[in-house]
Amino acid sequence: MSLSSVVMYLLVCALAPLLPGIATRTKSLLTGRRGSPVWQLYADLAKLFRKGAVYSRTTTLVFRAAPVVLIATSLLAAGLLPLDGRSALLAFPGDLVGFAGLLALGRFALVLAGLDTGSSFEGMGASREVMVATFAEPALFLGFVVLALATGRMSLEEMLGVPLASVWSGSAPSLVLAAASFFMVLLAETSRVPVDDPATHLELTMIHEVMILDHSGPDLGLILLAGSLKLALFGTLVTSALVPRGGMAPFSSGLVLIAGLVVIAVGVGMVESVMARLRMNRLPQFLVAASALAGLAVILELQRP
C-alpha cells in the first residue's frame, strides 16, 4: 500500500459512476441523439439516496442486506487491484481467487434477493444472471492464468503491476488475447450488449434489470453504484493487460488508467450501437468464445520458451 494507491483507489471509486454515463452518451451520439449528460448516474444516485424504500411483504432480511453485500464486495475487490500500476491496497499470493470470490459473494446475495421477492420475473432474472456469471467464471480465471504464466507471480498486484511491465513485450500476443477475453467478460458481468441490454423495455427480455426490479430508493442506488464500480474493475483488468503501467510514474500511470477506462466505456457504447443483443441461448457461446480466446493465450504462454 502506498499513498498513490490510496489516492487512485478513492479517485476510481469516485469517478466510476461516470463510466455508464460515458457509454450511454457514446451510444446516443452514434445513433444521432443527444442523450443524457455523462454525470447522469450521479444525479440518479443523489435522487435515490434521498428517497425512502418500499419493501415487498414477501421479503426477508436477505433482500435488505443484498445491496450492502454487493457494494461492500465491489469496494473490496477494487482494493485488490493495483490501480496506480504498482501496488494494491490489499495484496497476497493467490488473491485473484479472492477477487473472483468477492464478486461471487456479491452475486450470491443479489440473486438470493431476487428470489426473496417470490416474483416470477425476478426469479427469471436471477436464473439468467447466474447462468451468465457461471459461464464467465472460467474465462476470467483463464485470463488470470495467462497473467500468472507471463509474470510467474501469484498476486494481482504483481500480475498487473511492475513484473508485468518487464515481461509485457515478450508476451504481447497472449496478453492482448487475454485483454480481449477480459473485455468480453466485462460485457457479460456488467450486463451490457450483446449479453444484456440495460435499455431494454420488456421485462421478459431482461437479465440484470429484472432481477433488481423490487429494489428501490437507497438500495437501488447502492446496486447501481456497485454496477458502475464493476465496470471500473473489469475496465482496469483490460487496461492493465493492454498497457503495462508498472514502469510509469504514479501520476502518469493514474492518468493512463483513467484514460483507459474512458476508452473502454466508449468502446462499450460503440459495441452497444453496432451490435444487437444475442439470443438467450447464444449467451453461453459468447462466453465460451471468451474462454477460448483466453485458452489460446494460455497455450501460447505455455509454449513460450
Added chain:
Amino acid sequence: MSPLGLGVALILLGGVMPLIFRRRPRLGGLGFQAGLFGGGALGLYWAGSSLASSGPLAADPLSAWFVLLILAVGVPASGYGVRYLASERGHGSRAGAHGLFAVLLVALVGVATATSVGSFLIAWEVMAVSAYLLVIFECDKVESRRAGLVYLIVTHVSTLALILMFSIWSGAAPNASFAALGAAAPHLGPRLPWVLWLSLIGFCIKAGAVPVHFWLPGAHAAAPSHVSAMMSGVMIKTGIYGLLRTAQLLGVVPPWWGWLLVLLGVASGLLGVLWALAQHDLKRLLAYHSVENIGIILIGVGTGALGVSYGRPSVALLGFAGALLHTLNHGLFKSLLFLGAGVVSRAAGTLAIDRLGGLARSAPRTAAAFLLGSAAISGLPPLNGFVSEWVVARGLLTAAGGQASPRGAVVVIAGLGLIGGLAVACFTKVNGTIFLGHPRDGAVRYGPDPEPGMLAPMLALAAACVLLGALPMLGVVPATKVAELVSGYPDSGVVGSGIEGVTRLAIGVLALGIIGWAFSRWLVRRQSVAEAATWACGAVGLTARAQYTASSYADPLLTAVGPATGLRIVRQPRALSTHPTDVVLDGIARPIWNRVLSLGSRARMLQTGRLRWYLLYVVLTVSALLVYLGTKVRQP
C-alpha cells in the same frame, strides 16, 4: 491408556446406553450423549496434542487430523441424532441406530489410526457394514433397501481392491505393518503400478469420485440426516485418508498418478455440481455436492502428488495442505447442511425442493445456518470453504511459476472457477426455493425451528465455518504440519504466506458490510419505509405457483450444458421438469448388473436337481483337472 483409547471406550459405552435403557429412551439418550461428548472431547484433546507433537505412526499428524475431523463432525451429529431419531416412528430400532452410530464412529477412528494392514482392513469393514445398517434404518422404504444394496456391493468391491493392493504390497515387505510397507516402498519394482492402480480404485470408490460415485447419492439420501452428515462429511474422507497414507508410505509416486488424480478431481467436481444442479431432492442434491467437493479435494491431492513427482516442494505442500484443509472444511459445512436438511424434512414433511418455499419465515435460525453453510460450500469469502480453495489454487499457481512440469496444471484453476460458479448457482437455487419466496405447494405444512438440542449442533458447526474462514491460520497451520508429513518436505513458510491477507479480506468484508448496513439503514430510515406486495410488472393475481421453481431456475444453465451430463429436460405447457439420470449408474452399472442377473438365471438351467447330472459335473470337473495336471506334468 491414552486419551484416545479412553475416549473410544467412552464412545462405545455411550453407544450401549440406549440399548440398556430401552424402556427409558430419555435416559438412554442422555447416556448416549454423555458418552459421545465425553469420548469425543477426550479424542479431540488427543488429536490436538498429537498434531502439536507429531508422534509416531498411529499418533502422527495425518492420523490425528482425520481423528479431529471424525470427532468434530461426529459429536455434534450425535447430539442432533438423539433428538432427531426421538421423533421418528415406525422405522428400525432407535436404540440400535444409536449403538451403530457409536460403532461407526469408533470404526472411523480405527481406520484413521490403524498401524497395520490387518487392523486397517478390519476397521474398514466394520465401518462399511455399520454404515450399511444405518443406511437401511428406514428399511420399510424400497429405495432405502435398494440404495443399501448398491452401497454394500460397491463398498465390497472397494475392500476387495484394497485387500489385493495390500497383499501385493506386503509381498515385498517382511510383515504387514504400515512401517514395513513404507520401508519396502523403494523395492516394489514392477508391483508399484499395481499398488497405485488398486489404491486408486479402492480409495476412489470409497471417496465417491466420478466415475465410481454412483453408490453415493442413493445411500447418503436414504440414511437418517445425522448419519448422512457423518457419511458425506466424514466417511467418504477415509478414501482421501487412504490416498494420502499411500502417497506418504510410497514416498515418491510417478507423475501419471498425480495427473490422473487431478483429472478425476476435475471430472468429479464439474459433473458432481452439474448433477446436483439438476437434483430437486434436497438430500440427493447435497450428496452430489459431496462428489463435487471430493473433486476439489482430489485436485489438491493430485497437485500435491505432482509436486512430489516433479520435486517441487512448495507445490506438494500447498496441494496436500489444501486437500487436507478442504477435507476438514467440507466435513463441517456439509454436515451442517445435512443437519439442516433434516430440519427441513421434519418442518415441511418433504425434501422435494420444487414444493417448498418461504421456510425462512417459520424457521429463521435454521434458514440462517443453512445459508451460511451454503455460502461456505460455494467457496465464498470470508468462510472456510474459500480458504481451502484458495490454498489449492495457490498450489496450482505455484506450479505455473516454475519453468518445468507440472506447469500446465495451472489450467485446472479455470475448472475450480467453473465449479465455484456452478456451486453458487446451485446453492442460490436451494436457498431461494426452500427458504425464500412463497410456499410453492399449499399442501406443505411449515414447522418452526427445532428444539435447542437440534439447533445447537448446527450453530456450532456454523460457528466453526466462520472461525476457520476469518482466522484461517487455525486450520492452515496444523494442515501444513500434516502436509509436511505426507509430502516429506519441510515447510519453509510457503503455505502460510499471505494468510494474513485472507484474514484482512475477511475483516474487510465484515467491516464494510457492517458500515454499509448502518449507512443503508440510515438512508432508508430518514425517509419513509413502506410495505407492499411484490411488484409483478402490472399483472394482478399472480399466485405462488407462478414463482420460479428449482427446475425452471436451473433450466438455462442445464440447457446450455446440454445432454452431455445425462440430464433430461421435459417441457410441458404447464410445467417444466428436469430429470437427472446418473450416467454411470443408469447407463453402465445397472445394465451390467442386469446382464449378470440374466446370466445367473441362465446358469440356473444347470441346477436340474437330478443326481446323475451332478455326478456328470463331478466327472467332468475331475477329468478336466486330470487333463490340466497331465499337461503340467509333461512340461519339464
Added chain:
Amino acid sequence: MIAPIHDLLLLLVILTNFWVLGTTRLSATVRATAIQGLLLGLLPVALHPGWTAHTIGLAVGTIVVKAIVLPAFLLWATREAAVRREVEPLVGFSASLMLGAVAVALAFAIATRLALPDVPTRLLVPVALATVMVGLLVLTTRSKALSQVVGYLILENGIYVFGLSQAERVPFLVEVGVLLDIFVGVFIMGIVVFHINREFDSLDSARLTELKD
C-alpha cells in the same frame, strides 16, 4: 521485444478459425475465410521481407484468390441459391468452439514433438495443424454444402501454411500445387452445390445420401 509481425498474423489466423466456428451466419463464415486468405497472403511477405518478385507474386496471387475471388464466388452462390443464412451445425456452437480450442491445444502438443527442419518461426507448424484440424471439424460438423466448401477452404489454408514452413526447401511447387488444389476443390464443390440445388432445391449435404439407387 514485441512479437514479430508474422507471429501476430499467425495468431490472427487462429482467431479467424475460432470466428468461423463460433458464428451463426453463413456469410460471416465466408467473410472470416476471406480475412484468413488476406492474412495468408501477407504471411510470405512478413516471413521473407526481401520484396522479391516471387514473394510479392505469391502474396498478390493468394490475396486475389483466397481473399477476393473465392469469397465473392461463395457469397454470390449463397445469394444465387437463396440459402438460408444460418449455419445449422450438427454440433452446437459452444461445443464446436471448445472442440476448436482442444484442436489448437492438440496442434501445439503435436508440433512440439514434430521436429521439422528449417521452420522459419515457431508458430508456423502448430498454426498449420490447428487450421487443418478446424477445417476438418467444419467439414464434418456442418450440414450445409456451402459450409463444407468453407471447411474445405480452411483445410486448404492450413496446408498452405504448412507449405510455407517448408518453402525454403521446396520452392514454388507447394504454392502452385496448393493454389491449383483450391481451384479444383472449389470447382468440384461448386458443381455439387449447383447440382444439389437444381435437383432437390436444397443445399443440405445430409440429403446427398438420397442419391443412392
